[in-house]
Amino acid sequence: xxxxxxxxxxxxxxxxxxxxxxxxxxxxxxxxxxxxxxxxxxxxxxxxxxxxxxxxxxxxxxxxxxxxxxxxxxxxxxxxxxxxxxxxxxxxxxxxxxxxxxxxxxxxxxxxxxxxxxxxxxxxxxxxxxxxxxxxxxxxxxxxxxxxxxxxxxxxxxxxxxxxxxxxxxxxxxxxxxxxxxxxxxxxxxxxxxxxxxxxxxxxxxxxxxxxxxxxxxxxxxxxxxxxxxxxxxxxxxxxxxxxxxxxxxxxxxxxxxxxxxxxxxxxxxxxxxxxxxxxxxxxxxxxxxxxxxxxxxxxxxxxxxxxxxxxxxxxxxxxxxxxxxxxxxxxxxxxxxxxxxxxxxxxxxxxxxxxxxxxxx
RNA sequence: GGACAGGUGUCCGAGUGGUUUAAGGAGGCAGUCUUGAAAACUGUUGAUGCCGCAAGGUAUCCGGGGGUUCGAAUCCCUCCCUGUCCGCCA
Numbered sequence: 480x481x482x483x484x485x486x487x488x489x490x491x492x493x494x495x496x497x498x499x500x501x502x503x504x505x506x507x508x509x510x511x512x513x514x515x516x517x518x519x520x521x522x523x524x525x526x527x528x529x530x531x532x533x534x535x536x537x538x539x540x541x542x543x544x545x546x547x548x549x550x551x552x553x554x555x556x557x558x559x560x561x562x563x564x565x566x567x568x569x570x571x572x573x574x575x576x577x578x579x580x581x582x583x584x585x586x587x588x589x590x591x592x593x594x595x596x597x598x599x600x601x602x603x604x605x606x607x608x609x610x611x612x613x614x615x616x617x618x619x620x621x622x623x624x625x626x627x628x629x630x631x632x633x634x635x636x637x638x639x640x641x642x643x644x645x646x647x648x649x650x651x652x653x654x655x656x657x658x659x660x661x662x663x664x665x666x667x668x669x670x671x672x673x674x675x676x677x678x679x680x681x682x683x684x685x686x687x688x689x690x691x692x693x694x695x696x697x698x699x700x701x702x703x704x705x706x707x708x709x710x711x712x713x714x715x716x717x718x719x720x721x722x723x724x725x726x727x728x729x730x731x732x733x734x735x736x737x738x739x740x741x742x743x744x745x746x747x748x749x750x751x752x753x754x755x756x757x758x759x760x761x762x763x764x765x766x767x768x769x770x771x772x773x774x775x776x777x778x779x780x781x782x783x784x785x786x787x788x789x790x791x792x793x794x795x796x797x798x799x800x801x802x803x804x805x806x807x808x809x810x811x812x813x814x815x816x817x818x819x820x821x822x823x824x825x826x827x828x829x830x831x832x833x834x835x836x837x838x839x840x841x
Numbered sequence: 842g843g844a845c846a847g848g849u850g851u852c853c854g855a856g857u858g859g860u861u862u863a864a865g866g867a868g869g870c871a872g873u874c875u876u877g878a879a880a881a882c883u884g885u886u887g888a889u890g891c892c893g894c895a896a897g898g899u900a901u902c903c904g905g906g907g908g909u910u911c912g913a914a915u916c917c918c919u920c921c922c923u924g925u926c927c928g929c930c931a
Contacts, residue, residue: 523891526900533900536912540859549911556911679921703921 480581480687487515496587499594499802504584511580518573525566532559582690588802589811595801602801607785608794620752623649629753641742641757653760657735660762660787664733667783669764672734674713677704682716687808697739697757706739710763718767729768729776736761 486493490508497504535556542548593602623629628649634642645653665671680703683689688696688708697706707713714732723730738761753759764784768776788795805811 519891522900526891529900532912536910537860539911543860553911558911560911 480578481584483511483515483577483581486581487512493584493587497584499588499592500585500805507580507584511577511584514573514577514580518570518577521566521570521573525563525570528559528563528566532556532563535559579690582684582687585807586687586809588805591799592805592811593799593801596803598801598804600801601804602799603796604799605797606795607789607797608792610794618752623753628652639757641755643753643756657760657762661733661735663787663790664762664764664783667731669731669733669783672710672714672717672732674707674710674717674734674736676707676736677702678707678712678716679703680705682712682719685719686712686715688712691807695741697741707736708740709738710734710736710761711765714763714765715767723767725769729766729772732763732765732767734763734765736763 481493486508490512494505494508497508535552539549539552539556542552593600595601620629620631624631626648627646630644630646634640634644637644661671677699680689683696683705692708696708699705713736714734717732718730737758739758742755742757764780766776766780785795785797799811
């Protein structure tokens, strides 16, 4: 969540930066500023009333020996309390509306993000290897089924469509890749973490997943827990509410978790095969850095991840996403387009500014 | 799932409805003493919002939320968390 005070002090800066994503965000900022003004007015009024309440309550205490006087103070106090209760309701509504709106303000993009509305303006920055095309080309769902690596029907039997069962070599391959990624990360100095798979609401909100993506997650009934959509949530929340010294940075974490997404609203998109699953496995790399080393740490992280593709001899193109294509939480994003299937992202790498999650230490 | 005990400031810890301030201690900071340090003594020391040019004022904060009351850390309800014991069980 953005700092309201910052936003109040330099609204034009925010408007300019945010309109790179979407012009309508300017209006959102204006709405927030108006709400903020109202909230502060109401709060001042409420403070005055509460002061009066405190004074009257003290008078009641002092007039113990005088029942008549005491009674009259009590009556007065009652009236003030009622007025406070009214105004506090307004205060609460305004506050609620204000934080909700604030949570809907996306992160500010870094300057190097190319301007553009859709993926046609994305910028290819690097290319590695050449895809080898042959007559034997088949879609992965055919190969997977024929070699008995993937079983789509039985996934439905156990769960639902878009839950796929990996069998035999397929299961072993999945496990091997996870191990390969984790081991590689360990040699690069990332501390391996095995986090909880269920995540509480605070962590989900702190990392910006909520309220924007509510509906995209699986949620436990009668519990305030969500199935993790990405290990990023738990890894960055590990240090929630902590003050970190510069000497502790950068902190480097890696984690394997299964990830769960409802993929609501994307019913007809990339449904075939294992591209867009409700449950998938991911090895996540996270660095917590100071602002001044952020860029070089990001570059290092990119390299660490890219090395895996090269070791696996997978040709790829590295693409910098444009302003219209960068996700809500991200300040910039690099994505790897895999082989000759231009539509498929095999990974996305981004600088994520988690505002409100860390306080800056001295 | 059941029973009990807890959750108070940077930390420890007192506080079962009221007189201006959440007692006291530790730690931190400043000072006195000392060649210097330690000890001792004295003083000081929270966060956040709002108003104000400022000095300052004011409100909120005792796990979260709600309620009772003129007044709540304190009483009631509810949820979360921690500990101990019991039951159940992949």
